Amino acid sequence: MIVETLTVGPVQANCYLVGCPETRAAVIIDPGDEAARILARVRENNLRVSHILLTHAHFDHITAAQAVAESTGAPLAIHPDDLPLLNVGGGATAFGLPQPPIPVPQIWLSVGNVIETGTLAFSVLHTPGHSPGHVCFYERAHNTIFVGDVLFAGSIGRTDLPGGSYETLMDSIAHQLMVLPDDTVVYPGHGPATTIGAERVGNPFL
Numbered sequence: 001m002i003v004e005t006l007t008v009g010p011v012q013a014n015c016y017l018v019g020c021p022e023t024r025a026a027v028i029i030d031p032g033d034e035a036a037r038i039l040a041r042v043r044e045n046n047l048r049v050s051h052i053l054l055t056h057a058h059f060d061h062i063t064a065a066q067a068v069a070e071s072t073g074a075p076l077a078i079h080p081d082d083l084p085l086l087n088v089g090g091g092a093t094a095f096g097l098p099q100p101p102i103p104v105p106q107i108w109l110s111v112g113n114v115i116e117t118g119t120l121a122f123s124v125l126h127t128p129g130h131s132p133g134h135v136c137f138y139e140r141a142h143n144t145i146f147v148g149d150v151l152f153a154g155s156i157g158r159t160d161l162p163g164g165s166y167e168t169l170m171d172s173i174a175h176q177l178m179v180l181p182d183d184t185v186v187y188p189g190h191g192p193a194t195t196i197g198a199e200r201v202g203n204p205f206l
């Protein structure tokens with residue numbers, strides 16, 4: 001499995017290109033900014049984008065979504081509970097940043113969906129708490145999960161933004177992430193990758 005991390009935009013969010021080495025099919029997870037740079041890496045890796053997946057609709061994860069969707073022709077997927085957040089530009093103006101172009105989703109994600117690209121299959125987990133429609137993308141065969149702003153190396157997502165809930169976030173982490181095997185590789189929306197096992201023993205918030 002190809003995983004390329006691009007750290008983009010003013011708050012340094014992680015955009016992931018995740019591809020199948022045999023077929024070159026790929027998804028883009030959270031095109032948060034810097035569309036031209038993301039698209040250049042798609043071309044340089046000789047990838048064909050099948051889906052654009054959003055873990056949630058905060059501006060730092062969606063700002064390049066419209067441009068990347070237009071350029072690749074790939075459908076954009078999000079959980080419907082984050083549509084209100086998407087439609088206000090992910091809260092950018094509250095941080096003094098310009099309103100991003102607001103993309104139009106074509107796929108509504110829900111629990112149990114499986115997004116396939118080449119030989120890869122991403123199961124959708126609904127993990128609210130940081131935002132109401134936050135999802136994680138779990139590629140079980142490769143022991144890998146993309147968790148957005150739910151869990152970080154040594155930290156957890158903030159819950160003070162509109163629609164956030166600390167109890168809900170802790171419930172999502174405990175019942176959907178911490179039940180995964182210790183060797184599951186975790187790719188968060190900010191900062192370095194980690195594993196479920198490392199966070200189970202070393203994360204002071206858990």
Ligand SMILES: [Zn+2]
Nearest residue numbers: 056058130149
């Ligand atoms: Zn966020």
Ligand SMILES: [Zn+2]
Nearest residue numbers: 013060149189
């Ligand atoms: Zn973020």
